Amino acid sequence: MVQVDVIATEELGDRSYLAHDGQVAIVVDPQRDIDRVEQLLKRLNVRCELVLETHIHNDYVSGGFQLATLTGARYAVSAHDDVEFDRWPVRDGDELQAGSMTVRVVATPGHTDHHLSYVISDDDGPPVVFSGGSLLYGSVGRTDLVDPARTEELAHAQYHSARRIADLLPDDAGVFPTHGFGSFCSAGSTGQGPQGTVADERKGNDALTEPDENRFVEKLVAGLTAYPAYYAHMGARNRGGPAPIDLTPPQHADPEQLRRRIEAGEWVVDLRDRTAYAADHLTGTIGIGLSAQFATWLGWLIPWGTPLTLIGHDAEQVADAQRQLVRIGIDRPDAHALGEPADLAPPARRGSYPVVSFTDLAHRDQADGTVLDVRRDDEWATAHIPGAVHVPLHDLLERLEDVPHDLLWVHCAAGYRASIAAGLLHRAGRDVRCVDDEFAHAEKLGLTVAGQAAP
Template sequence: MGFADDHLVPLVDAGLGNSAYLVDLGDGRALAVDASRDLRSLREAAARRGLRVAFAADTHLHADFLSGARQLAHDDGAQVLASAAGQRAFPHTPLADGDETDLGGLTLRALATPGHTTEHLSFVLLDGGRELGVFSGGSMIVNSAARTDLLGADRADELARAQYRSLRRLAALPDEVALWPTHGAGPFCSAPPGRERTSTIGAQKRTNPLLAAPDEDAFVRTLTAGLGSYPAYFARLAEANRRGPGVLTAAPQLPGLSVAQVEDLLRRGGYLVDVRPTADFAAGHVPGSVSIALRDQFATWLGWLLPDSAPLAFVTDERQDPAEIVWQAYKIGYERLAGRLAGGLDAWLAAGGEAQTVDVVTADRAADPAAGRPVLDVRQRAEHTAGHIPGAAHIELGSLAGHAGDVDDGTLVHCAHGERAMTAASLLQRAGRERLTVLAGGPDRWAAARGTQLVHGDGATGPPRGP
């Protein structure tokens, strides 16, 4: 078959920052590459074209989502293509470097590209002898390469050196070959921010700073210098993908729960997650509930902050789709979803329950830390060092629960917009902190309201202290 650009459909998960790909093979069949367990967008794209997924290729044992390949094998009879070195515990076609799979006119060639993970494969798509593009997974990505510390900080240097060799192997492909990475801008697995999710080998030779490194040592220093923290659930998913996620025979549901059922769940060590917009949570919420607003990044923060072993219940509003909660949770391995509080906060209050609030202030009304008000920045370290409020302490949201006892009552909490700060305030309230305030907006807005400058560099890194 002749391959045209419209035969490739990128499927972007904006929250996790990843791309899956659906390839129309021209005969009613399709190839899926790095599909997540949330197959809704892939199913829609396949249905629009009248396609059945005949092949499901995974580039690596993903650290940031559960693979949908096993589900595609069950539902569509897809042949799962994956690295032999990954030792997956379910039926698949194990591939080694150079192995080729006939897709029916097109060919998929496995290319060993370790670095992001040890068993990592890239897949070169060929039309006859012509290389069309490469599904590079977490090896070469747009203007960067994916992180090499997911198997432990002690192996980051070793795997960065493997990544160096893998990128150069990919760079040896012809300039016109398309680059189709899985990881893109924004995920914790990779990369610098940016809009472009795909590229070409030739463009990357010109713009990727890692390919411009003069030698292997310089490459390793550049790649590992920017590694920050990453969600706690990453550590669990590689083994979950090796075993294979459980096959679903029906779409999981989120049933309504009575107030008594929610109270019983909390007594048994469960969590109540409030997914309403932050303004609604601030105005009133069930004491002890954790605010994680239902948005693109919901799965990231659910998987970072809460255990996958505890039952979860949710507080929603009538405009929110329970299916979105379910699929964001399931794609990162969170399946102990008890349900949602029927009637929401109104039902809780009607049953005699109390509510807590969180004050939200605009930048012009926020107290100045110079006047003795403790201020806590819960953004990522790179965000903090790029510019923060003078005197602000810094504790990343992902590690805040372990430091909540060090934070004073009366602290002003902020992030870049407000969602993470509200989550932080909810965690601090669970730990007994009182009189918390969340800044509406971030440090730029605070500085603009005062006509002052932000501080650059590490600055304060410990817990905030009042007078």
């Protein structure tokens, strides 16, 4: 039986996989920090013979090219993808061998034009399919990343690709998608379980349960939400053969260097917890707390190519941030600093703003400032606070002039996005209150009205 180990990248909502027969390994869609793969290969005492890429990824920089170079493995990439490196070009219907495992290449266009899925089998047990951004748990990969004008065309292709996978395989075949665990590459709701089967998908996947193809396409397209701006840079990096990463500490910045970088308009990002940042931070910095969402939001908001300095309370925090950032192509921060705000700047160059709850918001005088909702459009459409100004966080820097110049009560769904928005607005000289609270609390308090949810 083919053994499958999962290498989860929860920060981006993706999974890479290592399939093996006890001696030989096949790695599917590896993330760029391939040291995790190397450690697993060593622990399992297997050698990597084949690296498979399901598609040219939009949401992260691949580690496939470097892993194949390092291990001497064959690197299988669609023959139809225009890339700038040597690879093993594969096409629909090809069969590859790695140890006792046979790999069948299956064309599954939709998420991208040349997307491939890989069915791996041996002489013992059911096959498994690595479906990339095609058949996900409960849904499929989004179809608007290649060209928004072709979204519906590719959604039709995605419908047929998902059904092709199901038709090719028995019910007990394991399904192992790359996307669908919080990734913006997925469309619609997806399951979060450790693994699933074709039988599971036959029961619960929209692409397999909806008999009307046009209705499926209509529903998929209507449910697509905004995706991170850094996606625009990922395809070119992956087609070029990404270089090795360097996770050694960047240059150290002393307090004077921090001051100069801030005054030059560079991005100096404070990694500390959002409440700690609100209570005391260097004026002109941006607070993006290190969390599973950190790289997504920094990559989405930062003007691409802007010099970046990280401030952490210790070296481990900065190292964790670096690892997240290399996955989306921010290879090396320009500098870093360690310590608390009091260690890095005098009181005159530090700032703060209040953190409040929806209860505080409910008790405020209605004339006391403006409520700013920084959630996505679909969240706003479902329910919102009457009279609030709505500017999604990912649009905030381009729409600052749409934000009133009075006291701002900034909220999102749980506090993280509100904290980033409050920091950006405070940096721009605005008077802010960060609502660090669950939106469900606002609903319980009767502050919201229902809107029109997306179909």
